[in-house]
Structures are given as C-alpha cells and as structure tokens.
Amino acid sequence: MEKDILETFVTLANVQNISKTAQVLYISQAAVSHRLKKLEEHIGEELIIRNKGAKHTHLTAAGARFLPLAQNWLRLDQDLENFQHRPQTLELTIGTVNSVNNYLFSAFYNQLKTDPLDWRLHIRTLHSNEIYEQVRLHVLDIGFPLREQRVPHIRVRNIHSETLMVVSRHKIHDKTVLMPSDLDGRNQIYINWGADYVHWHSLYFPSYIMPKFSVDTAKIAFDLLDDTTWFFAPYSICLELRKREDCYVSGLAVQTPSRDMYMITDTQMEKMKRREIILFKWRIIHYIRRKETEFINMLHRFHMENQTEYVFEKDMRK
The missing domain is CATH 3.40.190 (D-Maltodextrin-Binding Protein; domain 2)
Structure with missing residues (x-):
C-alpha cells in the first residue's frame, strides 16, 4: 500500500475537509479525491462520507475502524525510516544514588562522550529501594544501589566498597x-x-x-x-x-563501616539488551577499578604527607 494514499486518508480524517487536506499536503483537491477512491477500492469499503455541497466530510464505520490501522502503519514506516538513517546507537537507562552520580560516576559519564560507540544514556537519581523496584519493572536496565536485597530474577553483584x-x-x-x-x-x-x-x-x-x-x-x-x-x-x-x-x-583511627555499591540487572533484560549491558558493564567495572587505584594512591600520598599509618588498603575490594 502506498504511503501517500494512507497519509491523505489520515489527514482527511483529521481535518474533515477535502480542500484543507489538499492545502496541508500541497496537492490538488482532485488528487485527494483520486487517492481516497483508490484506497476505498483497495480496501473494498467506503471510508469517507462526502455529501455534495457539504464542507465537511465524515468517517464511515469502516473508516473509523481503519483509521488506527493507517496511523499505526505510518508510525511504523517512520520508525523504519529513522532506523535506516540513524547511526547505530547503544541506549541504556541506569539508576544510581545521588552521591554516586555526583562524585564517583561523573568522570565516567564524561568518558562516554569520547567512546568509539555512540552511547545514549538515560541517568536517573533514585534511592536504593527504588532502584531495585525499577530494575524489577524493567524501567531501568542497570541499577547501582547501596544495599543488597534478594529479589527474584535480579542479579546482584558487589562492585565497590569503601570506608x-x-x-x-x-x-x-x-x-x-x-x-x-x-x-x-x-x-x-x-x-x-x-x-x-x-x-x-x-x-x-x-x-x-x-x-x-x-x-x-x-x-x-x-x-x-x-x-x-x-x-x-x-x-x-x-x-x-x-x-x-x-x-x-x-x-x-578506628575501623569504620564500609559503604558497598552493588550492580543489579534483571535476567530477562540481560537477554533483551545483551550487547548493550555487556559492553556497559565492562566499561563501568574497568572505570571503577581505575578509580580505586587512584583512590589508593591518593590515600598513600595523604598519609605520607601527614606521616601517618596507611590503614585503608585492606578495605578495598579487588
């Protein structure tokens, strides 16, 4: 079925006037009538009621049933066109707590700007319990909460710990x-x-x-x-x-509790977005390990500058 014929029908259904439809589509009124007739012959149903002398047209019962099908067809056609002309992108939605976004992950987000792959990242700042819930509901692809919970079909991994x-x-x-x-x-x-x-x-x-x-x-x-x-x-x-x-x-000088950060994913989502999730996990884990090395070196310098004993390295999770 030709796209321009469906566009004409959908436009006419919206504006309910052949003259205005012609103006919107930059075609003649005769072309509007011809396309509509061709569509009705193809469908085998009268779709539009157009009385002589009346300014407005109306959908028949068949036209009302066919309209959402035509609209969906046009949307799908547009999506396919966008897909063909858009460069390959990797799109993910992640959720983290405020402090991780502002202090631990900020440099990582900037690194993604120059990544060879075209990442499209949706970042949400949430509380830990909200992160679990939104991963479970497939709102988030990957979550980074600060506490461990047992949730069916949610894979949980401790990826960072600090005092x-x-x-x-x-x-x-x-x-x-x-x-x-x-x-x-x-x-x-x-x-x-x-x-x-x-x-x-x-x-x-x-x-x-x-x-x-x-x-x-x-x-x-x-x-x-x-x-x-x-x-x-x-x-x-x-x-x-x-x-x-x-x-x-x-x-x-005393032992403090550690703040643990976890990476969580839904097992079904891991299958649906396998490539994106694997590539993102690899990048974020390598980034965190580099940051941990940087933190250790900074802590060493801190204690050397102040001539104090370094007591934090045992708290790092390799």
Whole structure:
C-alpha cells in the first residue's frame, strides 16, 4: 500500500475537509479525491462520507475502524525510516544514588562522550529501594544501589566498597588522624550512610547529642560546612572534595563501616539488551577499578604527607 494514499486518508480524517487536506499536503483537491477512491477500492469499503455541497466530510464505520490501522502503519514506516538513517546507537537507562552520580560516576559519564560507540544514556537519581523496584519493572536496565536485597530474577553483584573519612574546613585539633572523641557531635553535619553506619555512629555519638544539621546529600553537607562543622563521608567523596574544593580531609583511627555499591540487572533484560549491558558493564567495572587505584594512591600520598599509618588498603575490594 502506498504511503501517500494512507497519509491523505489520515489527514482527511483529521481535518474533515477535502480542500484543507489538499492545502496541508500541497496537492490538488482532485488528487485527494483520486487517492481516497483508490484506497476505498483497495480496501473494498467506503471510508469517507462526502455529501455534495457539504464542507465537511465524515468517517464511515469502516473508516473509523481503519483509521488506527493507517496511523499505526505510518508510525511504523517512520520508525523504519529513522532506523535506516540513524547511526547505530547503544541506549541504556541506569539508576544510581545521588552521591554516586555526583562524585564517583561523573568522570565516567564524561568518558562516554569520547567512546568509539555512540552511547545514549538515560541517568536517573533514585534511592536504593527504588532502584531495585525499577530494575524489577524493567524501567531501568542497570541499577547501582547501596544495599543488597534478594529479589527474584535480579542479579546482584558487589562492585565497590569503601570506608569513611572526615571532611572539615580546617585541621581539627591539629591532627590528621582522628579518634571519634576528637569530634564534637554538636558540630556534626549528619548524613545517613546506611544501617551499618547508623549502628557504628551510635557507639560513639549518643542520641542525646543532636547534630548541627541532618542532611541527605554530601553536596548539601559541603554547602553548610564552615569553620566549626564537619561530616563523615566515604573516601571517594572526601578525596573528590579535596581535589575540587577548599576543605581538609582527616583519617580515622578506628575501623569504620564500609559503604558497598552493588550492580543489579534483571535476567530477562540481560537477554533483551545483551550487547548493550555487556559492553556497559565492562566499561563501568574497568572505570571503577581505575578509580580505586587512584583512590589508593591518593590515600598513600595523604598519609605520607601527614606521616601517618596507611590503614585503608585492606578495605578495598579487588
């Protein structure tokens, strides 16, 4: 079936006037009538009611039934044309938490700009439980939550783990490595880094000591940072802030809980987008391993500069 005939029928069904249809399509009224007659002969049904002297046309019952078929055919034809002329792209939708987007993955996104493959990435910032749900519903192709859950048909892999450091404007008590007792809980900008962190935090900071602020992102915490306040953060965030901003990063002399990041995919989606997911996983894992090496080197330099013992490498997951 010819595309121009279907376009004429759909246009006429919308504007309900042969003269206006001719104007829209830049053809004569006779051409409109000829195309419509040809379509009706092909279908074997009268599709349009056109009374002499009447300005408007109307769909017959058969025309009303045929209209969505014609519209779908034209959409499919357009999709095929777009597919033929568009360069091959790799399209994925991923979901991560705020801190990962802002501090760990930001350089990775920039790397994809110069990747030999044409990536089209949809990035969503969500909470961990939302990431699991949207992967389960096939809204996300790949998710990066900060907690492990058992969900049917969801593949979960721990891909990164890191401990905590302290961010402040200036050195606290002239020390580079701190005990929790060196920190005034009343000046803390509190960020909830997960259940293990909440338990660990309660061991050193009683609940009756109220923090100065309680926030949900490191970005807000840093915006609130002044000469007296401080906050805990995973060392990827701390060291990125140390590079970008005017702040001081201190180590901790006690073991801290680790912040684990997981990569999750739905097993059915892995089959549907096998090539895209495999190539993306390879890139993100290699990027994270390079970042971990960079973090280790920065931590080594940090402790060498401050003549303190390096105690963090055992917490890295190779």
